[in-house]
Amino acid sequence: xxxxxxxxxxxxxxxxxxxxxxxxxxxxxxxxxxxxxxxxxxxxxxxxxxxxxxxxxxxxxxxxxxxxxxxxxxxxxxxxxxxxxxxxxxxxxxxxxxxxxxxxxxxxxxxxxxxxxxxxxxxxxxxxxxxxxxxxxxxxxxxxxxxxxxxxxxxxxxxxxxxxxxxxxxxxxxxxxxxxxxxxxxxxxxxxxxxxxxxxxxxxxxxxxxxxxxxxxxxxxxxxxxxxxxxxxxxxxxxxxxxxxxxxxxxxxxxxxxxxxxxxxxxxxxxxxxxxxxxxxxxxxxxxxxxxxxxxxxxxxxxxxxxxxxxxxxxxxxxxxxxxxxxxxxxxxxxxxxxxxxxxxxxxxxxxxxxxxxxxxxxxxxxxxxxxxxxxxxxxxxxxxxxxxxxxxxxxxxxxxxxxxxxxxxxxxxxxxxxxxxxxxxxxxxxxxxxxxxxxxxxxxxxxxxxxxxxxxxxxxxxxxxxxxxxxxxxxxxxxxxxxxxxxxxxxxxxxxxxxxxxxxxxxxxxxxxxxxxxxxxxxxxxxxxxxxxxxxxxxxxxxxxxxxxxxxxxxxxxxxxxxxxxxxxxxxxxxxxxxxxxxxxxxxxxxxxxxxxxxxxxxxxxxxxxxxxxxxxxxxxxxxxxxxxxxxxxxxxxxxxxxxxxxxxxxxxxxxxxxxxxxxxxxxxxxxxxxxxxxxxxxxxxxxxxxxxxxxxxxxxxxxxxxxxxxxxxxxxxxxxxxxxxxxxxxxxxxxxxxxxxxxxxxxxxxxxxxxxxxxxxxxxxxxxxxxxxxxxxxxxxxxxxxxxxxxxxxxxxxxxxxxxxxxxxxxxxxxxxxxxxxxxxxxxxxxxx
RNA sequence: GCGGAAGUGGUGAAAUGGCAAACACACUAGCCUUAGGAGCUAGCGCCGCAAGGCUUGCGGGUUCAAGUCCCGCCUUCCGCACCA
Numbered sequence: 001x002x003x004x005x006x007x008x009x010x011x012x013x014x015x016x017x018x019x020x021x022x023x024x025x026x027x028x029x030x031x032x033x034x035x036x037x038x039x040x041x042x043x044x045x046x047x048x049x050x051x052x053x054x055x056x057x058x059x060x061x062x063x064x065x066x067x068x069x070x071x072x073x074x075x076x077x078x079x080x081x082x083x084x085x086x087x088x089x090x091x092x093x094x095x096x097x098x099x100x101x102x103x104x105x106x107x108x109x110x111x112x113x114x115x116x117x118x119x120x121x122x123x124x125x126x127x128x129x130x131x132x133x134x135x136x137x138x139x140x141x142x143x144x145x146x147x148x149x150x151x152x153x154x155x156x157x158x159x160x161x162x163x164x165x166x167x168x169x170x171x172x173x174x175x176x177x178x179x180x181x182x183x184x185x186x187x188x189x190x191x192x193x194x195x196x197x198x199x200x201x202x203x204x205x206x207x208x209x210x211x212x213x214x215x216x217x218x219x220x221x222x223x224x225x226x227x228x229x230x231x232x233x234x235x236x237x238x239x240x241x242x243x244x245x246x247x248x249x250x251x252x253x254x255x256x257x258x259x260x261x262x263x264x265x266x267x268x269x270x271x272x273x274x275x276x277x278x279x280x281x282x283x284x285x286x287x288x289x290x291x292x293x294x295x296x297x298x299x300x301x302x303x304x305x306x307x308x309x310x311x312x313x314x315x316x317x318x319x320x321x322x323x324x325x326x327x328x329x330x331x332x333x334x335x336x337x338x339x340x341x342x343x344x345x346x347x348x349x350x351x352x353x354x355x356x357x358x359x360x361x362x363x364x365x366x367x368x369x370x371x372x373x374x375x376x377x378x379x380x381x382x383x384x385x386x387x388x389x390x391x392x393x394x395x396x397x398x399x400x401x402x403x404x405x406x407x408x409x410x411x412x413x414x415x416x417x418x419x420x421x422x423x424x425x426x427x428x429x430x431x432x433x434x435x436x437x438x439x440x441x442x443x444x445x446x447x448x449x450x451x452x453x454x455x456x457x458x459x460x461x462x463x464x465x466x467x468x469x470x471x472x473x474x475x476x477x478x479x480x481x482x483x484x485x486x487x488x489x490x491x492x493x494x495x496x497x498x499x500x501x502x503x504x505x506x507x508x509x510x511x512x513x514x515x516x517x518x519x520x521x522x523x524x525x526x527x528x529x530x531x532x533x534x535x536x537x538x539x540x541x542x543x544x545x546x547x548x549x550x551x552x553x554x555x556x557x558x559x560x561x562x563x564x565x566x567x568x569x570x571x572x573x574x575x576x577x578x579x580x581x582x583x584x585x586x587x588x589x590x591x592x593x594x595x596x597x598x599x600x601x602x603x604x605x606x607x608x609x610x611x612x613x614x615x616x617x618x619x620x621x622x623x624x625x626x627x628x629x630x631x632x633x634x635x636x637x638x639x640x641x642x643x644x645x646x647x648x649x650x651x652x653x654x655x656x657x658x659x660x661x662x663x664x665x666x667x668x669x670x671x672x673x674x675x676x677x678x679x680x681x682x683x684x685x686x687x688x689x690x691x692x693x694x695x696x697x698x699x700x701x702x703x704x705x706x707x708x709x710x711x712x713x714x715x716x717x718x719x720x721x722x723x724x725x726x727x728x729x730x731x732x733x734x735x736x737x738x739x740x741x742x743x744x745x746x747x748x749x750x751x752x753x754x755x756x757x758x759x760x761x762x763x764x765x766x767x768x769x770x771x772x773x774x775x776x777x778x779x780x781x782x783x784x785x786x787x788x789x790x791x792x793x794x795x796x797x798x799x800x801x802x803x804x805x806x807x808x809x810x811x812x813x814x815x816x817x818x819x820x821x822x823x824x825x826x827x828x829x830x831x832x833x834x835x
Numbered sequence: 836g837c838g839g840a841a842g843u844g845g846u847g848a849a850a851u852g853g854c855a856a857a858c859a860c861a862c863u864a865g866c867c868u869u870a871g872g873a874g875c876u877a878g879c880g881c882c883g884c885a886a887g888g889c890u891u892g893c894g895g896g897u898u899c900a901a902g903u904c905c906c907g908c909c910u911u912c913c914g915c916a917c918c919a
Contacts, residue, residue: 008873179916222839222914229838229915236919254919267919310917335917345919353836354917426918547914581913605872617859618847623840624912626847630860633872638859640873696849699858706858778854783900785854823899829853833899 009643011607014746029124031080034533038078042534043069046542047084052110054117056582059599063612064621065541066123067738071688074762082516084131085111088505092438096470103438121608122741129519133508140461141525142507143443147454154201164193170435199429202556206425218575223547230548232426237410239419241266242320253341258405261394262369263346266319266330269338278315288313292334310335310358322418341424356383369393432504437477439502447489447496456490476500509550510557531567540573580624597627609740610636616694639743646747653726667719669711678770680704681763731763779804780831797824804830
């Protein structure tokens with residue numbers, strides 16, 4: 001009875017013990033030198049923003065990565081498994097306003113708290129490579145890269161309409177605007193403002209970023225598709241329409257130049273420069289255009305940009321089709337976007353849905369210039385948007401196929417100098433300026449005499465001043481820090497002003513994973529040789545919400561670094577895994593819904609092992625996971641069973657009292673348990689190779705434990721020789737190690753093992769031992785199950801058929817009928833087809 | 836509208852075209868007790884006393900055999916959305 005108590009599984013006690021041991025031995029989780037001779041494996045989870053609290057999404061993300069890392073360690077790989085902090089960002093400033101805490105302190109204390117949480121969870125990170133992006137030893141390299149990009153013309157300044165969030169009081173990237181609203185403030189309409197901003201020329205790599213997607217076979221199709229859509233490559237033609245009585249031209253972009261003889265109007269975006277000229281001495285037109293713009297604003301407010309009614313106003317001016325000189329009216333239309341293509345379109349209502357809708361509304365003529373291919377006599381309904389057809393009403397191009405006509409028209413335009421083939425991208429350059437304090441200072445100086453001067457490398461880092469008052473006034477907080485702003489020009493020594501904008505935090509996360517390989521390097525962002533060894537990342541794991549922003553910027557940054565000669569890989573990560581969301585009661589966990597489950601709370605109640613293991617057990621990792629606390633309790637109970645089982649049999653293993661049976665015939669029960677063990681090893685090992693159904697891996701371990709437990713009486717009776725018992729328990733614990741590291745470490749010790757389980761070799765399945773000696777197979781009649789029959793493994797078709805026919809139930813069903821056909825799948829089933 | 840994923844018991848889910856519901860949770864009955872968020876035994880898709888029948892969103896198809904493959908539809912979630 002007293003013994004029973006000793007067997008109680010007490011997660012808190014063992015987890016504390018191992019946390020201390022692991023903290024005292026950081027080498028355990030450290031990457032080895034690049035010449036260690038082992039194959040390398042770089043497993044990376046997306047670094048968190050240090051909000052102060054891990055949430056369940058983090059726990060799930062890191063449980064997946066940690067299981068993989070542990071498995072690879074046990075497989076003998078040199079594993080790099082780092083963690084860091086995406087530590088710049090607005091919340092720190094908000095917190096400063098609210099609590100009057102400096103952003104730096106707030107951030108660093110959050111980091112300490114979250115690091116503690118990670119250690120409590122038993123996540124095996126190499127803390128020697130920890131990266132904290134808000135510290136100068138990291139962000140100086142953001143500045144260094146910025147300067148390199150400036151030198152190559154990849155960083156530039158331009159005045160542009162920018163997305164301005166009044167709530168953040170800053171500019172947002174296009175990627176941060178969702179349905180016209182701020183990504184951080186779902187209720188705040190993003191305004192358009194004109195500001196001089198810094199941009200990274202990501203469009204320089206647009207083509208390569210699209211092409212590269214085809215080669216990223218280890219990335220989810222979903223992510224690749226999202227990126228492809230975002231980059232939005234579109235092949236077409238630019239054509240200049242003349243403007244009647246003016247020397248201007250209107251350049252339009254079209255993917256269907258073959259329909260140009262059907263253009264019955266030209267439509268300009270309200271912001272098109274020509275519109276300003278037209279309205280300059282036409283107050284009535286000006287009023288109408290203004291109304292058009294206001295409508296657009298309202299539609300954006302309603303979050304319904306796509307569904308907005310098409311409106312337009314005729315300008316009274318006329319455009320001239322360069323191919324035939326046709327005179328068509330110029331309109332201003334609210335469905336034409338200034339920031340895509342040229343901000344002007346030719347409107348072909350006969351062959352475009354939107355143009356058709358617009359033309360019908362305003363009585364603009366609809367002309368058919370494409371006819372369906374020859375034998376099709378049916379008159380197509382308008383608009384006929386198919387590209388499978390031939391040209392009509394198109395002068396000397398009549399009769400050509402669409403694709404042939406496109407080519408000819410492009411060549412003709414190029415020859416006559418009024419157009420050319422053109423590839424347009426939806427992707428725009430990355431606006432990186434932020435009028436915020438808590439970010440990387442942009443290392444540029446504005447000199448009255450010399451203009452824009454880069455900060456010399458030897459003056460990096462430009463340190464973010466610590467003492468600063470955070471207010472809610474607009475503009476950059478840094479501009480109100482004279483010590484920061486006022487500098488002498490590096491070139492002429494005269495008075496100059498520092499750039500006071502800081503960088504978008506997505507800059508920080510675009511290359512952090514390179515820094516992990518050489519986190520303490522004080523003279524370069526990293527040693528290229530180390531990056532060459534570790535890159536590309538073998539497995540990147542994170543949430544799908546970063547499919548566009550972070551994952552495109554990271555790919556861009558890699559290409560920039562490659563072109564700077566710093567790295568040799570074209571892409572950052574070979575494989576990407578996006579885990580599903582953690583939901584509760586059918587909704588994503590959120591404070592507003594009040595359905596947040598705290599990891600600390602789960603760990604306190606059920607232990608870190610149970611919390612982690614449940615996160616892997618409740619659903620396959622790529623699917624959404626419904627958090628059910630009862631499920632965590634169930635996993636905790638399971639770990640308790642493993643605990644008691646091992647504790648109970650460990651003495652038998654140690655004593656070796658049953659060793660004499662070793663030479664004797666192995667009892668069926670021992671053979672059966674051993675078979676189950678080797679099947680389980682095979683299953684789990686296979687899953688780690690890529691299928692990653694960790695939920696069924698956990699289930700398989702449960703089955704194994706259930707089977708051992710069911711054999712309790714026989715084990716007690718000595719029917720399982722102690723070497724086999726030892727093999728069962730040792731391997732059970734090894735299999736558990738990636739999923740429940742604390743319990744595994746403790747039981748490993750309990751079994752008398754001295755070394756770290758993390759360095760113990762991953763078990764190998766012996767196919768001989770895993771093989772069943774009898775098989776069960778279903779006997780069907782016309783595909784319907786009748787009975788299940790057993791035969792020795794390896795039985796041939798004849799034996800199986802005979803066994804099936806010998807069954808009386810089968811015989812009864814066959815009485816009076818003839819078997820027309822017999823299907824025997826060896827080892828699988830027998831199906832009798834009767835009439 | 837375009838693109839993607841998914842629809843299976845009361846719940847989370849499982850199933851290389853070959854016994855649908857493994858493994859758990861919840862529930863029911865019982866046992867045990869140091870009364871624990873403990874342990875053990877048994878039951879648990881639906882209809883039916885049973886024999887048996889039915890069952891993977893709906894409708895077709897391919898196949899000896901379909902949750903799985905093909906065609907059409909419905910629903911839900913996610914992303915993009917006037918992109919010329």
